Amino acid sequence: MWKRSKKKSNEPLEVKDLSIHDVRKAIHAFADQKQHDVPLSVLINEDLTLDYDLLSPFLHAKPEKKFYMSRETYELFEEKDHELAREIDTVQRAVDEYIKQAEELPVIETDPYRRINYYKLEKLDLLHERPERDYYLTREENMITYRKPK
Structure with missing residues (x-):
């Protein structure tokens, strides 16, 4: 079983101005x-937020800026989009539970972009606050996205 390193360095990680691309690259290296x-x-x-101790072998530093990652979609966000990361998790959990309970997709039937139907989620008491932005169901594993498909 994989474990966190028991021996931690006594030296704190150096703080650097790392980009979201740098952090994303480190996450991919960790995943590999x-x-x-x-x-x-x-x-x-x-x-x-991210566990930079686990990412330190790939980043060799701690980012100056905060980054957030959705637990449900694993999408990475900058600090300004922290609420978006939270909202995505909320909507994705509601979508997953709706599919499990209703055995259908919670999309607006006439929408070619597969926009999430918030009414369907609210009807089953799975969504307590309606997001201001639209979310769409992708074709990959019923994951949601806030980016309108082309």
């Missing part, structure tokens, strides 16, 4: 080297 049975979610703290 982790054991198969270890979920990527081990990188995500409760507040959706």
Whole structure:
């Protein structure tokens, strides 16, 4: 079983101005080297920040800026989009539960972009606050996105 390193360096990680691309690259490197049975979610703290101790072998530093990662979609966000990361998790969990309960997709039937039907989620008491933005169901594993398909 994969474990966090028991021996931690006494030296704190150097703080650097790292881009979202740098952090994303480190996450991909971590994912490539982790054991198969270890979920990527081990990188995500409760507040959706990242565990930079686990990423340190790939980043060699701690980012100056805060980055957040969705637990449900594993999408990475900058600090300004922290609420978007939280909202995506909420909507994705509601969509997953709706599919399980209703055995159908919670989309607007006439919408060619497969826009999420918030009414369907609210009707089953799965969504308590309606998001202001639209979400769409992708064709990959019923994941949602806030980006309108082309």
